[in-house]
Amino acid sequence: MSTAARTPQQDRSRATRQRLLEAAVDCLAELGWNGSTVTVVAERAGVTRGAAQHHFPTREDLFTAAVEHVAAERLAALRADTGELPPLGPARTEAVVELIIRLYTGPLFRAALHLWVAAATEEPLRARIIALENRVGRESHRAALEFLGLDEGTPGVRETVQATLDLARGLGLANLLTDDTQRRSGVVRQWSAMLQAAVDGAAAVPVEQN
């Protein structure tokens, strides 16, 4: 990325924006929606409230943009590291499942969860979070397919990958109040083995129809 065309002022503005977005995610993860105001985030980012409002006119703008930005950054970081993954096979499957679940058990998921639950009862947030959830969900699904080297054309693959992301969300929730690391490691191992078996068995295991 060339920065030659940007003025120092544009660089400063971009850096401020970036600091605000990162502070907003940390703030949400730590303090929840009730405790997360533009003022608190501005303070944490070392920016005036006026500057924060210049970048993000409303509280909803700030926090929605923050979760989207940090999610995109984390996904890009994972993509940059795929060269480090083992070749396709059970070891890679387990490594990828671990990566995905690590993403869902850290501060980013915690922040998103607070926003998500607030959106269930706050109208101005609701529509924005539904749209955000769709975009981030689609991106995560595509990345998971890519990392696992799976073809969505194979029957059952789409649902298996969706189940993996749903499981990750559930494990994220289970990690909210207590450190669930130990229990989770058994689940991740077992899930990885089942996922591998499902994709090895040419995707969907036939289900008896009732």
Next chain:
Amino acid sequence: MSTAARTPQQDRSRATRQRLLEAAVDCLAELGWNGSTVTVVAERAGVTRGAAQHHFPTREDLFTAAVEHVAAERLAALRADTGELPPLGPARTEAVVELIIRLYTGPLFRAALHLWVAAATEEPLRARIIALENRVGRESHRAALEFLGLDEGTPGVRETVQATLDLARGLGLANLLTDDTQRRSGVVRQWSAMLQAAVDGAAAVPVEQN
């Protein structure tokens, strides 16, 4: 259950308590933690605020008891209906997975989710919700094993059942802001097939060690 030993006053008190608990879950599911006060619940239950406080001295008492009570009732209702389930095999597995996931995508889970997320940032709730989560989690795990006719002594079974409950939590979350029924049905079908294959294959599929 004999009611012969109870006085009419005890019956009324029990009925009041029951109405409060059910109203508290509905209230949480609809209005979230911020909107759920003892006053709102008392009104919805058609009980005076004083009577509500006689049964539940604090807001935390009321909502924690409500989620625990309704969870126990739902589980008991499922237990009472196990005679209707198909015999052990793929059809039963899918029916049980559906039952579990239905439990996690209804108002009870929604209420629990609001309480859970509030507990992440509200100290008086935190310890109580951790304890509640442990008790309800243990009960749900035991019921799932029972319904699926699985023996936890078999390697991998415990983790597979845990994964099923984690998946259910994730699907509950995915259903919070939008109706996820259609997407979910594919995930449930696929997961049921994977679960059946895992238990048929004498539990854990071996995982390559790296």
